[in-house]
Amino acid sequence: MLKINHIAKTFNPGTISEKVALTDVDIHLDEGEFVTVIGGNGAGKSTMLNAISGVFQVDCGTIEIGGQDVTNLPEYKRAAFVSRVFQDPRLGTASTMNIEENMALAMRRGQKRGLRWGISAAERKMYREQLHMLDLGLEDRLGSKVGLLSGGQRQALTLLMATIRTPKLLLLDEHTAALDPKTAANVLTLTQKLIEEQHLTALMVTHNMKDAIAIGNRLIMMNAGRIVVDVSGEQKKALTRDQLMKLFEKASGEELANDRMLLS
Amino acid sequence: MERQGCIRCSLLFVGGMIVELIKLINALPGAAAQGLIWGIMAIGVYITYRILDVADLTVDGSIATGGAVAAVMITSGWNVGVSLLAAFLAGVLAGLATGLFHTRMGIPAILSGILTQLGLYSINLRILGNKANMAISVNNFHLIVSSRNARQMSLENPILILVIFVAVLIGGMYWFFGTEYGCSLRATGANPNMARAQGINTETGKVVGLMLSNGIVSLSGALLAQYQGFADVGMGRGAIVIGLAAVIIGEVVFGKLFHNFALKLMTVAVGAILYYLVIQVVLWLGLNTNDLKLLTALVVGVFLAIPHWRSRLVSSARRKGGQHA
Numbered sequence: 001m002l003k004i005n006h007i008a009k010t011f012n013p014g015t016i017s018e019k020v021a022l023t024d025v026d027i028h029l030d031e032g033e034f035v036t037v038i039g040g041n042g043a044g045k046s047t048m049l050n051a052i053s054g055v056f057q058v059d060c061g062t063i064e065i066g067g068q069d070v071t072n073l074p075e076y077k078r079a080a081f082v083s084r085v086f087q088d089p090r091l092g093t094a095s096t097m098n099i100e101e102n103m104a105l106a107m108r109r110g111q112k113r114g115l116r117w118g119i120s121a122a123e124r125k126m127y128r129e130q131l132h133m134l135d136l137g138l139e140d141r142l143g144s145k146v147g148l149l150s151g152g153q154r155q156a157l158t159l160l161m162a163t164i165r166t167p168k169l170l171l172l173d174e175h176t177a178a179l180d181p182k183t184a185a186n187v188l189t190l191t192q193k194l195i196e197e198q199h200l201t202a203l204m205v206t207h208n209m210k211d212a213i214a215i216g217n218r219l220i221m222m223n224a225g226r227i228v229v230d231v232s233g234e235q236k237k238a239l240t241r242d243q244l245m246k247l248f249e250k251a252s253g254e255e256l257a258n259d260r261m262l263l264s
Numbered sequence: 265m266e267r268q269g270c271i272r273c274s275l276l277f278v279g280g281m282i283v284e285l286i287k288l289i290n291a292l293p294g295a296a297a298q299g300l301i302w303g304i305m306a307i308g309v310y311i312t313y314r315i316l317d318v319a320d321l322t323v324d325g326s327i328a329t330g331g332a333v334a335a336v337m338i339t340s341g342w343n344v345g346v347s348l349l350a351a352f353l354a355g356v357l358a359g360l361a362t363g364l365f366h367t368r369m370g371i372p373a374i375l376s377g378i379l380t381q382l383g384l385y386s387i388n389l390r391i392l393g394n395k396a397n398m399a400i401s402v403n404n405f406h407l408i409v410s411s412r413n414a415r416q417m418s419l420e421n422p423i424l425i426l427v428i429f430v431a432v433l434i435g436g437m438y439w440f441f442g443t444e445y446g447c448s449l450r451a452t453g454a455n456p457n458m459a460r461a462q463g464i465n466t467e468t469g470k471v472v473g474l475m476l477s478n479g480i481v482s483l484s485g486a487l488l489a490q491y492q493g494f495a496d497v498g499m500g501r502g503a504i505v506i507g508l509a510a511v512i513i514g515e516v517v518f519g520k521l522f523h524n525f526a527l528k529l530m531t532v533a534v535g536a537i538l539y540y541l542v543i544q545v546v547l548w549l550g551l552n553t554n555d556l557k558l559l560t561a562l563v564v565g566v567f568l569a570i571p572h573w574r575s576r577l578v579s580s581a582r583r584k585g586g587q588h589a
């Protein structure tokens with residue numbers, strides 16, 4: 001479903017603020033794989049997700065989604081395949097537009113937008129039903145500005161919007177990190193439910209190692225702009241925190257050894 | 265004797281007051297008509313400034329372009345309707361130029377607008393046949409609006425005609441921004457990252473918005489030229505500030521009242537009328553016409569600062585609250 005072939009990305013090349021964010025990322029995802037992504041701050045997790053969604057062009061390598069090469073497609077065209085939920089709840093919705101308008105925008109992701117009316121009555125009914133499932137009381141507030149909602153409500157709405165038109169790939173970038181623990185747990189449960197129901201292929205960045213182990217059917221760990229740990233299948237099911245720490249130490253230790261070799 | 269003089273004196277005073285008041289009242293229809301024309305212009309500004317969140321300075325030039333195109337076409341025998349349409353399209357082209365500067369050449373929006381505005385000055389002079397202005401007298405041509413009819417009770421009264429214009433324009437805007445495409449433009453202004461994530465081409469959206477906005481502004485210029493009886497290459501100087509004034513006055517006066525999009529656009533038009541009524545009163549009170557632009561700049565500056573001041577007040581209050589807690 002997703003093929004990332006040896007991509008790299010350096011920000012501000014040739015300047016004092018030059019920053020190598022991805023050194024060499026190479027990963028293939030099968031349809032229905034739900035991958036959790038962990039790694040330290042600045043490891044390149046967000047950069048990888050942004051590269052996939054086309055926020056910027058990569059320096060080298062190719063990206064394929066559902067068999068189509070999207071490496072040179074602009075961000076808005078990749079939206080036909082990819083949907084996203086960001087860390088900041090304000091980023092995923094338009095706060096000055098109301099709930100149904102936001103959902104109608106998501107409903108038309110990757111579709112042609114013409115001069116038909118922006119929302120139909122049938123859609124509105126469907127939105128109300130979908131919102132009802134969230135159990136947040138939003139079904140009675142279709143006309144409320146999204147800016148009035150709490151962070152958790154906005155994030156739940158963003159998730160709903162990301163899956164209202166089934167994407168080939170769902171990207172979640174620490175989408176529960178800005179929420180309080182209880183809300184975060186609810187949003188995470190909703191995430192799992194939506195992904196399972198629609199059998200989505202997804203990448204979910206999290207800073208919570210426990211979640212990363214417990215959720216999904218594959219786990220990758222990033223360090224210094226590359227993927228250093230990749231476990232799936234039975235190994236992922238049996239994975240423990242200690243094992244993961246060891247794997248990480250081994251991977252990053254090798255890196256240190258490599259660096260030393262380079263320096264000598 | 266003394267008492268009589270006093271009565272005569274106060275009679276004279278009251279009489280003078282009445283004369284002055286009548287002067288003001290006589291000036292009000294004209295102010296309302298001008299306000300309506302600038303209301304159309306301000307609706308154009310609203311599209312960029314409020315909907316797309318782009319500060320577009322092209323308008324100072326495109327309003328004069330509209331005036332020039334209409335004046336030249338009407339004086340060379342074209343029908344008013346065709347001339348208005350041509351003025352609209354000329355404005356659309358001006359918006360396209362700014363949009364391309366901004367999105368295809370990566371020039372900041374404000375600077376893109378300034379570039380187009382500067383270039384338009386030369387173009388407008390050319391349209392006017394290398395003259396700074398051109399008369400279109402209502403005596404010689406059939407015009408759709410003229411200041412001469414401002415106090416006439418007839419179907420030719422510009423206020424009536426302009427109210428119809430504004431109503432049709434607001435209806436059209438309400439429809440357009442309710443369509444799928446219009447919604448995508450609103451999303452582009454509200455949250456460009458989200459818009460792109462939903463598959464919206466935000467760059468093209470900005471260009472389309474700038475084109476539409478400047479088309480409307482140019483149309484208002486075509487109406488203004490007819491209303492005042494001439495087009496002038498400098499008729500758009502400071503137009504953006506008047507447009508902003510209308511938007512902001514409308515929001516400050518009616519902001520909490522209306523949430524419906526059509527009503528919001530109406531408040532913009534009413535804001536422009538209020539602006540011209542206030543200007544009329546200020547002039548009546550004895551202010552020099554030459555000082556108007558300074559006054560406008562100061563008033564708009566203060567209104568633009570209000571949200572900033574308000575948020576500073578709120579956050580400092582919160583800080584103090586935090587210390588007590």
Ligand SMILES: Nc1ncnc2c1ncn2[C@@H]1O[C@H](COP(=O)(O)OP(=O)(O)O)[C@@H](O)[C@H]1O
Pocket residue numbers: 011012019020021039040041042043044045046047048
């Ligand atoms: N747009 C950008 N411009 C410059 N540097 C960036 C940009 N985005 C990310 N970086 C840098 O790239 C590195 C990886 O960042 P990121 O992918 O955000 O890490 P994380 O794994 O914490 O999500 C960091 O050092 C970050 O500072």
Ligand SMILES: [Mg+2]
Pocket residue numbers: 045046047173
């Ligand atoms: Mg990150």
